Amino acid sequence: MQIILLSGGSGKRLWPLSNDVRSKQFIKMFYGEDGQLESMVQRVYRQIKTAAPSADITIATSKKQASAIHNQLGDKVDICVEPTRRDTFPAIALAAMYLKDEKNIPENETVIVCPVDPYVDNSYFECFNELADMVQTGKYNLNLMGVEPTYPSEKYGYIIPENKDHISKVAEFKEKPDLPTAEKYLAQGALWNCGVFAFKLGYVVNRAKELLDYHSYKDLHKYYGEATKISFDYAVVEHEDSIGSVRYNGSWKDIGSWNTFAEEMHEPVIGKAVMDDTCENTNIINELNIPILAMGAKDMIIAASNDGILVADKHQSSYIKPYAEKMEQQVMYAEKSWGSFTVLDVLPESMIIKVVLLPQHQLHYHSHEHREEVWTIVSGEGTVIIDGKRRDVSDGDVVRLPIGSKHTVIASTRLVINETQIGKEISVEDKIKYEMPEF
Amino acid sequence: MQIILLSGGSGKRLWPLSNDVRSKQFIKMFYGEDGQLESMVQRVYRQIKTAAPSADITIATSKKQASAIHNQLGDKVDICVEPTRRDTFPAIALAAMYLKDEKNIPENETVIVCPVDPYVDNSYFECFNELADMVQTGKYNLNLMGVEPTYPSEKYGYIIPENKDHISKVAEFKEKPDLPTAEKYLAQGALWNCGVFAFKLGYVVNRAKELLDYHSYKDLHKYYGEATKISFDYAVVEHEDSIGSVRYNGSWKDIGSWNTFAEEMHEPVIGKAVMDDTCENTNIINELNIPILAMGAKDMIIAASNDGILVADKHQSSYIKPYAEKMEQQVMYAEKSWGSFTVLDVLPESMIIKVVLLPQHQLHYHSHEHREEVWTIVSGEGTVIIDGKRRDVSDGDVVRLPIGSKHTVIASTRLVINETQIGKEISVEDKIKYEMPEF
Numbered sequence: 001m002q003i004i005l006l007s008g009g010s011g012k013r014l015w016p017l018s019n020d021v022r023s024k025q026f027i028k029m030f031y032g033e034d035g036q037l038e039s040m041v042q043r044v045y046r047q048i049k050t051a052a053p054s055a056d057i058t059i060a061t062s063k064k065q066a067s068a069i070h071n072q073l074g075d076k077v078d079i080c081v082e083p084t085r086r087d088t089f090p091a092i093a094l095a096a097m098y099l100k101d102e103k104n105i106p107e108n109e110t111v112i113v114c115p116v117d118p119y120v121d122n123s124y125f126e127c128f129n130e131l132a133d134m135v136q137t138g139k140y141n142l143n144l145m146g147v148e149p150t151y152p153s154e155k156y157g158y159i160i161p162e163n164k165d166h167i168s169k170v171a172e173f174k175e176k177p178d179l180p181t182a183e184k185y186l187a188q189g190a191l192w193n194c195g196v197f198a199f200k201l202g203y204v205v206n207r208a209k210e211l212l213d214y215h216s217y218k219d220l221h222k223y224y225g226e227a228t229k230i231s232f233d234y235a236v237v238e239h240e241d242s243i244g245s246v247r248y249n250g251s252w253k254d255i256g257s258w259n260t261f262a263e264e265m266h267e268p269v270i271g272k273a274v275m276d277d278t279c280e281n282t283n284i285i286n287e288l289n290i291p292i293l294a295m296g297a298k299d300m301i302i303a304a305s306n307d308g309i310l311v312a313d314k315h316q317s318s319y320i321k322p323y324a325e326k327m328e329q330q331v332m333y334a335e336k337s338w339g340s341f342t343v344l345d346v347l348p349e350s351m352i353i354k355v356v357l358l359p360q361h362q363l364h365y366h367s368h369e370h371r372e373e374v375w376t377i378v379s380g381e382g383t384v385i386i387d388g389k390r391r392d393v394s395d396g397d398v399v400r401l402p403i404g405s406k407h408t409v410i411a412s413t414r415l416v417i418n419e420t421q422i423g424k425e426i427s428v429e430d431k432i433k434y435e436m437p438e439f
Numbered sequence: 440m441q442i443i444l445l446s447g448g449s450g451k452r453l454w455p456l457s458n459d460v461r462s463k464q465f466i467k468m469f470y471g472e473d474g475q476l477e478s479m480v481q482r483v484y485r486q487i488k489t490a491a492p493s494a495d496i497t498i499a500t501s502k503k504q505a506s507a508i509h510n511q512l513g514d515k516v517d518i519c520v521e522p523t524r525r526d527t528f529p530a531i532a533l534a535a536m537y538l539k540d541e542k543n544i545p546e547n548e549t550v551i552v553c554p555v556d557p558y559v560d561n562s563y564f565e566c567f568n569e570l571a572d573m574v575q576t577g578k579y580n581l582n583l584m585g586v587e588p589t590y591p592s593e594k595y596g597y598i599i600p601e602n603k604d605h606i607s608k609v610a611e612f613k614e615k616p617d618l619p620t621a622e623k624y625l626a627q628g629a630l631w632n633c634g635v636f637a638f639k640l641g642y643v644v645n646r647a648k649e650l651l652d653y654h655s656y657k658d659l660h661k662y663y664g665e666a667t668k669i670s671f672d673y674a675v676v677e678h679e680d681s682i683g684s685v686r687y688n689g690s691w692k693d694i695g696s697w698n699t700f701a702e703e704m705h706e707p708v709i710g711k712a713v714m715d716d717t718c719e720n721t722n723i724i725n726e727l728n729i730p731i732l733a734m735g736a737k738d739m740i741i742a743a744s745n746d747g748i749l750v751a752d753k754h755q756s757s758y759i760k761p762y763a764e765k766m767e768q769q770v771m772y773a774e775k776s777w778g779s780f781t782v783l784d785v786l787p788e789s790m791i792i793k794v795v796l797l798p799q800h801q802l803h804y805h806s807h808e809h810r811e812e813v814w815t816i817v818s819g820e821g822t823v824i825i826d827g828k829r830r831d832v833s834d835g836d837v838v839r840l841p842i843g844s845k846h847t848v849i850a851s852t853r854l855v856i857n858e859t860q861i862g863k864e865i866s867v868e869d870k871i872k873y874e875m876p877e878f
Contacts, residue, residue, distance in 0.1 A: 015732070274762060278755050289785060290745065290771065293454070293762055296752025300736075304748060306729065311750050313735025316717050323715060323732055332729065344783040345793055346728060350817045350834075352857050354784055354791065372835055376813045376859040378789045395789075396811055396861050398837045418791050418859045420815040422835050 001052060001132050002109055002201065004080075004095045006088060007041065007061035007069065007116040013257055015324030016308035017285065021334045024255065025117045026068045029285065031266055040117045040255065042072050051125030058103075059116065060095040070337035071358075078103075083224045089235035090227040092197075093208035094220055100205050101217035107202030110135040113232070114196045119253040119264060127248045131198040134167065140244035142237065143198040144170065146191025148249035152182035157193040157233075161245050164189035170243040173233070191245060194252060197232065207236055258301045258310075258317040273302075281314070287333075306332035306342060331428075338363060339411075351426055353419040357382065357411035365408040365434045371423025373401040380415035384408070388437045406434055440491060440571050441548055441640065443519075443534045445527060446480065446500035446508065446555040452696055454763030455747035456724065460773045463694065464556045465507045468724065470705055479556045479694065481511050490564030497542075498555065499534040509776035510797075517542075522663045528674035529666040531636075532647035533659055539644050540656035546641030549574040552671070553635045558692040558703060566687045570637040573606065579683035581676065582637040583609065585630025587688035591621035596632040596672075600684050603628035609682040612672070630684060633691060636671065646675055697740045697749075697756040712741075720753070726772075745771035745781055770867075777802060778850075790865055792858040796821065796850035804847040804873045810862025812840040819854035823847070827876045845873055 011024050018024040025040040032038035032046065048055055058078045059069055066079050080098040082091055092113055099105040110132040118124065127145055134143040146159040157175055161168035173193065177185060212227055214220040220227075237243070255261050262283040269275065271286030275294045282297040287305040294302060301317050303310040308327060312320065332343040338361035345352040357363070357380075365385065375384075377397045384391050384399050386407045393399060393409070401407050403423070409415065423430075450463050457463040464479040471477035471485065487494055497517045498508055505518050519537040521530055531552055538544040549571040557563065566584055573582045585598040596614055600607035612632065616624060651666055653659040659666075676682070694700050701722040708714065710725030714733045721736040726744040733741060740756050742749040747766060751759065771782045777800035784791040796802070796819075804824065814823075816836045823830050823838050825846045832838060832848070840846050842862070848854065862869075 016729075274765070276755065276758070276762060278752070286748075288748075290455075290747045291766055292748045292750065293759075293766065294750045295759065295762070296755030297739075297750055298752075300750070302748075302750050308729045309725075309727075309731045309743060309748060311731065311733045311736055311739070311741050313717070313737075316715065316735030319715070320732075320734065323713060323734070326713075327730055327732065342784075344791060345781075347817060347855060350855075352783060352791070352793065352817070374815045374835065374837055374857075376815060376837075376857075378786060378791070378859055378861065396813065396839070398813055398815075398839060400835070400837060416786060416789075418813075418815075418857065420817055420857045422817065 001055045001128070002099055002105055002111045003048060003052070003055045003057045003128070004092065004099075004111060004113045005044065005057060005059045005116045006091060006113065006195075007059055007065055008085075008091075011256075012324035013321055014261065014303075015320060015327060016305045016310055017287065017303055019307050019331060021064060021331050022068065023065065026065075026072060026335065029255075029261060029270065030264070037270065039072055040119070041069065044114075044116055044118070045073055045077075047120070047122050048125050048128075051122050052128050055112075055128070056103075058095055058099065060091050067337040068335045071335040071340070075337070083221060086224060086227050087229040088232040089230045090212065090224065092204060092232050093212055093227075094217070094224065096201060096204040097208060097214075097217035097220050099201055105201055107200065107205060109201050110198060111201050111204065112196065112198045115194075117255065118194060119251075119255045119260075121250040123250040124248060124252065127246060127250075128196075128198075130167075130246050131196070134244055134246060135198050135200055138200075139242075140169070141199065141203055141242040142240050142244075144237075144243060144245045145194060145196040145198070145248050146245045147194045147252045148247055149186055149190065149192050152179055152186050153192065154179055154182055158182075158185045159191040159193050159245050160185065160188060161191065161247075167244060167246050170245050173237065191247060192252070193233075194248075197237070204236070211235060258303070258312065258320070259314050262301055262314060271304075337361070349422065349424055349426070351421045353421065354378075355417040355419050357409065357415040357417070359411055359413050359415075362410040363408045364431075365406055365436045367404055367406045367432050367434070368401075368423070368430050369403065369432070370425045370427070370430050371421050372403050373407075373422070374420045375399040375401065375409070376418040376420075378416040378418050380411060380413045382409050382411040382413070382415045385410070385437065390439065408436070440494045440567070441538055441544055441550045442487060442491070442494045442496045442567070443531065443538075443550060443552045444483065444496060444498045444555045445530060445552065445634075446498055446504055447524075447530075450695075451763035451766075452760055453700065453742075454759060454766060455744045455749055456726065456742055458746050458770060460503060460770050461507065462504065465504075465511060465774065468694075468700060468709065469703070476709065478511055479558070480508065483553075483555055483557070484512055484516075486559070486561050487564050487567075490561050491567050494551075494567070495542075497534055497538065499530050500555075506776040507774045510774040510779070514776070522660060524668075525663060525666050526668040527671040528669045529651065529659075529663065531643060531671050532651055532666075533656070533663060535640060535643040536647060536653075536656035536659050538640055544640055546639065546644060548640050549637060550640050550643065551635065551637045554633075556694065557633060558690075558694045558699075560689040562689040563687055563691065566685060566689075567635075567637075569606075569685050570635070573683055573685060574637050574639055577639075579608070580638065580642055580681040581679050581683075583676075583682060583684045584633060584635040584637070584687050585684045586633045586691045587686055588625055588629065588631050591618060591625050592631065593618055593621055597621075597624045598630040598632050598684050599624065599627060600630065600686075606683060606685050609684050612676065630686060631691070633687075636676070643675070650674060697742070697751065697759070698753050701740055701753060710743075776800070788861065788863055788865070790860045792860065793817075794856040794858050796848065796854040796856070798850055798852050798854075801849040802847045803870075804845055804875045806843055806845045806871050806873070807840075807862070807869050808842065808871070809864040809866070809869050810860050811842050812846075812861070813859045814838040814840065814848070815857040815859075817855040817857050819850060819852045821848050821850040821852070821854045824849070824876065829878065847875070
């Protein structure tokens, strides 16, 4: 079984924890089975590995997110990188071509497409095994999982099956309805469309060839920017008559707002924080090193990260988007494939940054045109390369990197660097990458 | 006219802005006349210089606060340092002896003692001129300024004058009363005791000699720790029959809690912060570099510093003390006579610190037994001395300071240093000071 996880959107609705480089699925917000905090991506990945251990997972995402995914799921996770963002049909088509051409998956193998961020029980992913059986019987070209509604929601699209059986042919699809219509759908045995599609690999490969007129992964990847932005629902589902659906009746939630997030927090507090006895229905998530003290806070969300601090009435927090969009764009913390960086201070014509490299990882070999840098090794061991010369470093060592010098560092152990950037124009754009020299 | 400003207490009631090293009087919380933020100490100092330009000011305080006072008021301000804390009578006695012996002030000169933190109009200090006239007429041995009450407060001590004249002999003093008693005092023309005492220098010098049995500043300073802890009210005022009072009828406030502080903020926000339209009666003071977004906050105080973040209902904030006392003791920011330091990050066996030196200022010549340090000069110019050797430095330069090395830096211009401390036991106590070498 092949699973394609769609990891999309940057999203500001969970500001200050989500930002331009960190989508909400990367926020470590839930306590996992080992008591460690885990993100939505980590949770879903772990759940799939438990419910369907033999499933082979590919994550379809943008270049921007690839670093964070490697950071959180490890180097070995398979990523199909979309060159630009083109909506779900081109993304699923590219991933399907990738499975066929790059991973040599046979065209009759089951593929299940799933968003990366449903907040669900393990039984959600156990239901994937039923979907896979449906695909392999070949009764329907396309197979969907639908969520048994718990109330007549106006927020979701609906799948209307022909009958109320556990598995049924789909009669039609409905957009977000008004309340009376939603009630009517529920009486009919309708399901919420949760964006889980299953098919034989060949099915989508053929759709890709027909609709996009590209016949290989390499081709599609190269001309990806020219593909029309269109969703899988509009491009494929609406034109397909042979669709089956299976009913999932466990919990299902979209953690897209601070309100829903707070509802799922197991403890009212994550991170350093104290609440006095007069606080009520308040949640705190603090990623900073300094403590938060809340007194007499009622129905509030308090969230702090290196990007900022949110203090919001829970109801009011649902209107955060325009405010978050106006907040400063400077990214103060980012997870990269090699580790992470944290901006510790922004000064006139200089910045102080903490760089953490994971063991056996390294930066790109690169130079800057408008800034010099000084590295102080705070802890760990590694090898620095400057203009082709190697030098071993450990804690207390200092490396000066003049403007224009090509440099990198390779971490032998976990390596923490205190970096001072000095220059009139300091920007993340000021970076020229090079091939690593050979030794 | 000599003015002794008493600068006391560490105080946690304005946590996270006040802490063990920063008392509330050093928080920059008010917009001064030039539109710049100023602290209570700066405000009072400026007001005295305006209302009584010829007054000579001496600040009586602890060693701990001397650095912050020099930082905020400049190097030239006169400080009489108490070797330990012994309550107001020994403090005033020491300052009086200091005026007599160290500043050679004649015994018949007027001395006015005043707390460093009243939040008042300039007219409060103009009233000092009336007090000085009272002292010089010699009618009373001791002269007090009393505040015309605006309501029957249970929080303050009362001065009961013999009559309601602007200047009157004092009949008696009363401790904090209950409400009916306070109402009775007001009907009698009583005044709030605001801790302002005036006398001829010789008066307190004689009390010091009698009660403490020390006859010089040097002697008293040396044996200061042996002096009994007793207030000026109990030691002197209660035993004096010849006391006059003058009525001050302007505004007077003790900014001792977040609630009173918020009432005096001219703008609801200080620092980087945004409030949405649904916030009501909410104040934000943000000393951090990152923005605060408040949504739907009602009747709240939000305060953020390098020490922590407070989110409190205004009423509830008055119960902060026990919570603030339990907060971490690590001081993340401190103003020193030579500039300031900010802890940017605390890591296992290391710390990252930003050191800012004011122009023409320098650190003590010192060494550490348990940590090495690396300095990266971020901006500015100066001279480093390590083990007696001088070296000029400017931005981008790096200085390694091995364990045990004696070192300092003298700033030619404003100098910013990114300091990495590395060692198993990092502590502010680990500091051995030396005499500066001669060149």
